Amino acid sequence: MNDRTVAPRPAGTGSTGARAGVPAARPDSEAPIPPTTEADQKTLVRPGDRIFAGLATGSGIFIVVLIAAIGVFLLLQAIPSLALDKVNFLTSREWSTSDVNNMRYGILDLLLVTVVSSAFALIIAMPIALGIALFLTQYAPRRLARPFAYVIDLLAAVPSIIFGLWGLLVLGPVLTPIGEWLTSTLGWIPLFAEGNVSIELGGTIFTAGIVLAVMILPIITAVSREVFDRTPVTHVEGAIALGATKWEVVRTTVLPFGKAGYVSASMLGLGRALGETIALTIILSGTGAAFAWSLFDGGATFASKIALAAPEFNDPRTAGAYIAAGLVLFVLTFGVNAIARSIVAGHKEYE
Numbered sequence: 001m002n003d004r005t006v007a008p009r010p011a012g013t014g015s016t017g018a019r020a021g022v023p024a025a026r027p028d029s030e031a032p033i034p035p036t037t038e039a040d041q042k043t044l045v046r047p048g049d050r051i052f053a054g055l056a057t058g059s060g061i062f063i064v065v066l067i068a069a070i071g072v073f074l075l076l077q078a079i080p081s082l083a084l085d086k087v088n089f090l091t092s093r094e095w096s097t098s099d100v101n102n103m104r105y106g107i108l109d110l111l112l113v114t115v116v117s118s119a120f121a122l123i124i125a126m127p128i129a130l131g132i133a134l135f136l137t138q139y140a141p142r143r144l145a146r147p148f149a150y151v152i153d154l155l156a157a158v159p160s161i162i163f164g165l166w167g168l169l170v171l172g173p174v175l176t177p178i179g180e181w182l183t184s185t186l187g188w189i190p191l192f193a194e195g196n197v198s199i200e201l202g203g204t205i206f207t208a209g210i211v212l213a214v215m216i217l218p219i220i221t222a223v224s225r226e227v228f229d230r231t232p233v234t235h236v237e238g239a240i241a242l243g244a245t246k247w248e249v250v251r252t253t254v255l256p257f258g259k260a261g262y263v264s265a266s267m268l269g270l271g272r273a274l275g276e277t278i279a280l281t282i283i284l285s286g287t288g289a290a291f292a293w294s295l296f297d298g299g300a301t302f303a304s305k306i307a308l309a310a311p312e313f314n315d316p317r318t319a320g321a322y323i324a325a326g327l328v329l330f331v332l333t334f335g336v337n338a339i340a341r342s343i344v345a346g347h348k349e350y351e
């Protein structure tokens with residue numbers, strides 16, 4: 001038999017023009033895609049996207065400009081009256097603006113009453129809001145959690161005047177025995193000492209703080225609930241896989257993840273409490289005595305003082321004194337909200 005030896009075929013893919021040592025060209029090769037230039041990217045953006053981006057940017061700039069304009073307005077209106085003040089504006093406890101030639105006013109008492117009542121409300125509201133948020137996100141069944149969350153959110157829709165009337169006419173008499181017991185039992189502590197107004201009337205910081213706690217509860221609860229609900233499922237499932245109980249899952253995964261958001265929500269609630277006007281105007285009893293660090297004192301906050309003095313705003317110099325107090329409140333609430341924002345900004349999981 002004359003078997004013909006077949007010579008080995010050159011390396012390649014079967015192309016007829018392939019030669020030994022030369023790789024054959026791939027028939028399915030494609031030309032490289034040219035890079036997209038910045039001009040091409042701009043042409044790919046739809047007109048609707050450009051309009052929306054412009055509106056969003058303009059809205060952000062408008063808010064910043066508006067806040068700055070409010071601060072400048074308050075400052076310009078307050079400077080002439082501050083020049084007429086005969087006492088130290090920051091440390092004096094006097095408030096007499098009826099005589100424009102002898103104006104003596106300071107914000108120390110207003111600042112103390114505002115901060116103490118708001119801090120007392122925050123101390124009450126924070127643990128309650130934490131418990132509600134954890135219950136709704138971790139323990140309650142879905143069919144119960146949703147309507148219960150709606151009920152809590154509805155508290156934010158109740159007008160301030162309703163809270164004020166409820167606090168003065170309903171809550172105040174109910175708290176009278178509690179206040180008397182606290183003053184008689186813990187009166188040696190300045191915070192629970194007898195105040196400069198009657199406990200029976202209910203117009204104390206103690207009553208006002210509890211009403212404020214109810215008012216800021218929806219804010220803290222809503223934000224905390226959203227933060228806790230965003231806890232990564234992998235973290236929760238990992239803790240369960242390691243044999244953790246429900247409380248251990250909450251303690252080791254949910255609370256560490258949502259701690260910053262919870263604190264930020266509390267600061268937002270504090271900012272809301274600092275600026276509350278109508279409810280505290282109705283509840284707090286006016287008094288000429290100085291604030292003595294007792295929860296059973298009366299007095300006025302920045303906002304309630306300004307609201308009660310509206311009939312005196314017929315003279316720009318008198319009005320300027322209250323505008324100066326409003327400027328301090330503006331800076332105080334702005335600082336609290338800025339702190340809340342900075343707490344969240346330091347955590348990438350909330351961005």
